[in-house]
Amino acid sequence: MNYSDFVIFIMEMMGTVAFAASGAMLGIRKKMDLFGVCVLGVTTAVGGGAIRDLILGITPPGMFRRPVYTFVAIVTSVGLFVLLYIKRNLLDGRIGHLYELLMNISDAIGLGIFTVVGINTAWSAGYHTLFLVVFVGVLTGVGGGLLRDVMAQEKPYILTKHIYACASIIGALVCVYTEDALGNLPAMMVGACAVVIVRFLAMHYRWNLPRIN
Amino acid sequence: MNYSDFVIFIMEMMGTVAFAASGAMLGIRKKMDLFGVCVLGVTTAVGGGAIRDLILGITPPGMFRRPVYTFVAIVTSVGLFVLLYIKRNLLDGRIGHLYELLMNISDAIGLGIFTVVGINTAWSAGYHTLFLVVFVGVLTGVGGGLLRDVMAQEKPYILTKHIYACASIIGALVCVYTEDALGNLPAMMVGACAVVIVRFLAMHYRWNLPRIN
């Protein structure tokens, strides 16, 4: 594993932990048992990558060939479960606020990292059309969270949260357009940061697109 | 692009507009913001084709290689959103009636066109077994609407509407069985019309299959 692969692997692990945490948090809030919490954590963490690989014709998807993603997702989910089982009062009183914050942070990090990892996978598979690469990146980013929300019978983030898929698209474009100038890895990092920053700004300033009431 | 490809392309565009409109209408009724409305419109319009291509082993699916479908779906969704944003009173008072009607018409047209387009894609990929061709056609037809309903947390049309998947199956059979006599393109048009007619008859006369109360 060379330097570049290693950095991408670290990013994938961070994204896996972040998305597993967001899935596990939702499972805990929904009063699921330990196993349900793990299933939701794993699905959120590996779902986007599985969709991406199926779209690119990479079968079986990477998550089936390399257990490490699933393993890390399970460890994250169990860890979070145990922490909140022992320190139950962590969520007491301010459950809404703390939960919302944790969910949003971990989801934004997962969204940013998986978007650019998806783009990189498409590049590695030999695709370079702007549209295809961006679309695959966005689907990798939003896929895990979408499966999480559909399975847990929640309104999908992608349809309801301020500037959610929008942030992923912006970051994907930043990643693609800075690649020539910066090179592969730095472009991925800048792209992932762009997603997270746009999401945080949107949350903080409560940016909203118009809706019809 | 020869004549036949051109006609099929026009049909695909009509189906894309119709399904995008049905997705966007549902998003607007659910008070989603502009971006959520677009996401739902795009998913409905390209979802069936993506499922079809994955099933036939065509990766990446056509919708990822040709941006025009997504582009048309976005334009349709934004256009519908802007129209209803300005002319808000279009839906006032009679929201239930007009909404229901628009949804049903656009959904029936999308269902008809995508059913026969799915059959044609299976033919082009070299498959001619009756069962496979009809099944792929029906899944292409109902897939987009199913994703729309699951994402928007609605009862899937395919499970609840009078004669919904039934109409798609009937049209698919009409398309396959008239192909020998009529040729490719006319068979597709006859099949698509059959779907729309069966759906409209079922709606008008409130045809219902038995259920256990």
Place this chain on the structure above:
Amino acid sequence: MNYSDFVIFIMEMMGTVAFAASGAMLGIRKKMDLFGVCVLGVTTAVGGGAIRDLILGITPPGMFRRPVYTFVAIVTSVGLFVLLYIKRNLLDGRIGHLYELLMNISDAIGLGIFTVVGINTAWSAGYHTLFLVVFVGVLTGVGGGLLRDVMAQEKPYILTKHIYACASIIGALVCVYTEDALGNLPAMMVGACAVVIVRFLAMHYRWNLPRIN
């Protein structure tokens, strides 16, 4: 078709009947019409296998090439519908109890059989990594029921039922680890039985994993 293929085919048919019954029962409870009941029965019965084949890169999935699975699922769904339509009082009074029992039994049998059939398909496709084989088996087992629950807007069994995916994993491991000693077919049967037994024990003794209240 040799002896081994024949036995596996019989197992697949049993799993198809069991899962179709579980889907049809849910459709009937949800007051769907005959066609909706069939759609849900077919989806539950063939969904897991379709997901498995897509993951393994077998396109089009077997269910599209061999109509027998769909046919058996439809016959099962219609049969169950007709039975409960005529003998409506079968469910009267004790609907909760009898329905729960039938659902759980047919779902457990389907889960057990499809788990080991999924493992066998992965073996036949040349995969022998423990993780991949078990993961594919579990997804084959739980996939149909997951699609059923998501389409019918029910809380997914996999997230809520005592020891559900757990039972599938245990059976998958039993199947893989006994294969060397017992050979292919007996290992599959032992694995499927293990799933059913664990599910029944979990139901009977109401085994529960911890949850955070």
